[in-house]
Amino acid sequence: MSTQLSTPVNREAAEALSRSKGEPAWLTALRGQGAELSETLEWPKPEKVRIDRWDLTAVGVHKPQAAIASADELPEAVRNLSGETPAGFVVQRNSGIVFKQLSAELQSKGVIFTDLETAAREHGDLVQQYLFKAVAQDEDKLTALHSAIWNGGVFLYVPKNVEVELPLQALLFADDAEATFAPHILVVADNNSRVTYVDNVSSAFEGAAATLVKQSVVEVIVKPGAHVRFATIHHMSENIIDLSLRRAVVENDGRIEWIVGDLHDGNTLSDTRSLLRGNGSTSDAKVISIGSGKQQMSLTTGAVHVGRSSDSQMVTRAVMKDAATAIINGVTKIEKGATKANGEQTEKVLMLSPKSRGDANPILLIDEDDVTAGHAASVGQVNPEQVYYLMSRGISKREAERLIINGFLAPVVEEIPIEAVQEQLRSLLERKLEA
Structure with missing residues (x-):
């Protein structure tokens, strides 16, 4: 109800x-x-x-x-x-x-x-x-x-x-x-x-x-x-x-x-x-998220192409823990007449708990022939081979997982335009991951 x-x-x-x-x-x-x-x-x-x-x-x-x-x-x-x-x-x-x-x-x-x-x-x-x-x-x-x-x-x-x-x-x-x-x-x-x-x-x-x-x-x-x-x-x-x-x-x-x-x-x-x-207009979107507890999250990123030779790039990276749920949508819409448009999107979800859930839904809606568009999506857990490799170099399992998660999120974190805010974001990531 x-x-x-x-x-x-x-x-x-x-x-x-x-x-x-x-x-x-x-x-x-x-x-x-x-x-x-x-x-x-x-x-x-x-x-x-x-x-x-x-x-x-x-x-x-x-x-x-x-x-x-x-x-x-x-x-x-x-x-x-x-x-x-x-x-x-x-x-x-x-x-x-x-x-x-x-x-x-x-x-x-x-x-x-x-x-x-x-x-x-x-x-x-x-x-x-x-x-x-x-x-x-x-x-x-x-x-x-x-x-x-x-x-x-x-x-x-x-x-x-x-x-x-x-x-x-x-x-x-x-x-x-x-x-x-x-x-x-x-x-x-x-x-x-x-x-x-x-x-x-x-x-x-x-x-x-x-x-x-x-x-x-x-x-x-x-x-x-x-x-x-x-x-x-x-x-x-x-x-x-x-x-x-x-x-x-x-x-x-x-x-x-x-x-x-x-x-x-x-x-x-x-x-x-x-x-x-507009013609030649561009959009570059990077989204990072961490879900914890019993959070419910709906994360959508989208671009609508009307102008010719327009370009959109979308990257979403999410880490889900505990019993958190995230529905991640990427929507690229290329309208009729938007010739030479290009739209690319990537959604990646890393799940740290068997009770967590992350759905990645890349969507392409194309009404024009002379365009390029693509998408990639992945949902999975921390790669055990990567953990094993780091542990073989003397790193603990917990630290190995932390390094892998930070590396997974780094492409977005590094885009923050102010160093102090970037450091704050890293601190918040650590807080949510350790909680």
């Missing part, structure tokens, strides 16, 4: 909250419409994972957050995630933004890096032009509900021909299970611009906490000739249900790189897709 199918917000409440925060009229109307749509639409139906059996309405209530003067005031549990942030840094705590900074140099170049709520008030024309354009508000109940309740968030705009050399970073964390935690990230890279964005999505609960649904939507608009690298690491406690949708629209000769670390301890829906609308 499905449970918790009611809608936790209505149009009147969504619009009232929007007005209380001083949001522009167009955003108030959009939130109201989202609440109304969410009453009639259905939840997403990912392959072989019944997310409608999760407590999807435990979204909490809006709780304003007090600003902090520096990252030193963050809770100790997340303070080390702030890293070195000389270019720009945004922090969301539960329902709101508590800290933000951007270097004077980038401000002088016209770069905007702030929370999305502020951007909607101060750069309304720009935000309205792109908000819910990569992700349709009426796609399903999740997107409609998110459009009504999203809070805080991040807005990044890079003007034409501007190259941002240092990564811009965000820390999004929850430490109150009663507060809505629904960040929306909107990135717009104008013609021939370059930028790297990295965020940490974390939690800092003390002891047992009630169930909380964290729903986030990422929209990336890549204009002609622009290049965006988007890296994200999710590592929240098991009381949080992580619902994350990521979409990019890539125009002529644009490029999007996704680097996703799904190291969350609770149930997870992670969906990352690129629409290669």
